[in-house]
Amino acid sequence: xxxxxxxxxxPDGALSSGYEIANQAxxxxxxxxxxxxxxxxxxxxxxxxxxxxxxxxxxSVDVRTDTAPLPRKLAWLASAMASGMTFASAKLRxxxxxxxxxxxxxxxxxxxYILNSVQMAAAFEGVxxxxxxxxxxxxxxxxxxxxNAHAANGAFQRALFRREARLLEGxxxxxxxxxxxxxxxxxxxxxxxxxxxxxxxxxxxxxxRSQLPPAGGERRVGCDAALIGTWTWEPNRIGLDWFLSRxxxxxxxxxxxxxxxxxPSGVASAHPGxxxxxRVPDAQAFVRGGAVVPLVSTSGSGVQLKTIETxxxxxxxxxxxxxxxxxxxxxxxxxxxxDPVEFARALERTVDQKVSDVDGSDFHRRQIAAxxxxxxxxxxxxxxxxREVAA
Numbered sequence: 001x002x003x004x005x006x007x008x009x010x011p012d013g014a015l016s017s018g019y020e021i022a023n024q025a026x027x028x029x030x031x032x033x034x035x036x037x038x039x040x041x042x043x044x045x046x047x048x049x050x051x052x053x054x055x056x057x058x059x060s061v062d063v064r065t066d067t068a069p070l071p072r073k074l075a076w077l078a079s080a081m082a083s084g085m086t087f088a089s090a091k092l093r094x095x096x097x098x099x100x101x102x103x104x105x106x107x108x109x110x111x112x113y114i115l116n117s118v119q120m121a122a123a124f125e126g127v128x129x130x131x132x133x134x135x136x137x138x139x140x141x142x143x144x145x146x147x148n149a150h151a152a153n154g155a156f157q158r159a160l161f162r163r164e165a166r167l168l169e170g171x172x173x174x175x176x177x178x179x180x181x182x183x184x185x186x187x188x189x190x191x192x193x194x195x196x197x198x199x200x201x202x203x204x205x206x207x208x209r210s211q212l213p214p215a216g217g218e219r220r221v222g223c224d225a226a227l228i229g230t231w232t233w234e235p236n237r238i239g240l241d242w243f244l245s246r247x248x249x250x251x252x253x254x255x256x257x258x259x260x261x262x263x264p265s266g267v268a269s270a271h272p273g274x275x276x277x278x279r280v281p282d283a284q285a286f287v288r289g290g291a292v293v294p295l296v297s298t299s300g301s302g303v304q305l306k307t308i309e310t311x312x313x314x315x316x317x318x319x320x321x322x323x324x325x326x327x328x329x330x331x332x333x334x335x336x337x338x339d340p341v342e343f344a345r346a347l348e349r350t351v352d353q354k355v356s357d358v359d360g361s362d363f364h365r366r367q368i369a370a371x372x373x374x375x376x377x378x379x380x381x382x383x384x385x386x387r388e389v390a391a
Contacts, residue, residue, distance in 0.1 A: 013050035018305035186326030226290025250344035295323035
């Protein structure tokens with residue numbers, strides 16, 4: 001079976017975000033199930049695809065809003081308003097439908113599409129209707145946009161997020177309705193997308209890599225708590241704001257907190273132990289340098305890849321209930337609480353009691369096996385008889 005994996009940004013091997021990690025995990029699972037996968041999408045400027053022999057690049061785009069100059073943001077906004085598309089999909093309209101069809105034909109005969117998230121699928125929605133498809137819903141995007149609107153500062157930003165939420169709800173309904181099958185990344189998302197039936201969807205258990213690296217030996221702890229993430233993504237930003245404003249004030253003054261990753265302007269903390277480090281060369285080495293990992297997600301949908309990575313590495317953690325969405329097993333060195341004061345106390349207890357690491361390899365093996373089984377279910381639906389789609 002030959003499937004075209006249509007995505008906004010093609011893998012380049014960096015795996016620097018949860019989105020990229022999830023994409024690679026799904027592609028690897030498809031290939032373990034015997035599928036020939038050709039990836040179609042855009043590349044980051046200056047970045048080459050990690051698997052050029054099986055990748056078709058439509059061009060290069062930088063889709064980051066936080067670092068884009070004002071004229072580019074205004075151009076994206078104008079394109080979105082003129083086309084009736086979401087802001088995220090309008091960013092990808094740097095090529096035409098005809099260009100995409102020509103690129104697809106260059107892949108040779110295919111048996112269907114894997115439509116990876118809403119951005120690419122919605123930007124070229126009419127192009128991907130000539131073959132059966134599986135839709136991969138990384139999140140319930142319209143709900144995330146609605147949450148972003150609620151948390152937005154200023155009427156203009158709030159109005160933009162509300163527009164996104166309205167458009168995304170329609171896009172997700174169409175993509176789910178047209179797909180032979182839907183993959184979600186959290187069990188709860190199936191019902192919210194209207195595909196809770198086992199004949200329509202399955203939640204994919206994910207891993208952060210197909211093979212775990214060798215155990216790193218004894219850890220050299222350089223701080224009490226280590227957080228890393230793409231904090232410019234609004235759901236992550238909401239979780240970081242909750243941690244800094246609600247939890248950190250309850251931590252003792254000598255508690256050391258290192259925060260890595262891109263942080264939006266205006267994010268700060270008066271606590272003397274908080275350090276913002278920006279990008280770090282080795283994300284795994286960074287989190288292994290903390291005595292405890294705070295898992296601070298409070299909004300959004302889908303599954304938290306940082307939680308899965310923490311469990312794979314066997315690191316002690318304190319997690320919100322939202323950070324454990326879609327994860328069936330909580331290791332014994334993870335404490336769950338949504339109460340900010342108790343969250344702070346649990347962080348201090350974990351450090352003071354020197355809570356040990358656990359072996360994460362069993363968690364990883366179970367996730368891989370369950371992932372491959374779930375992907376096989378979807379592939380069976382893709383090759384089976386066509387499902388009637390309501391008009």
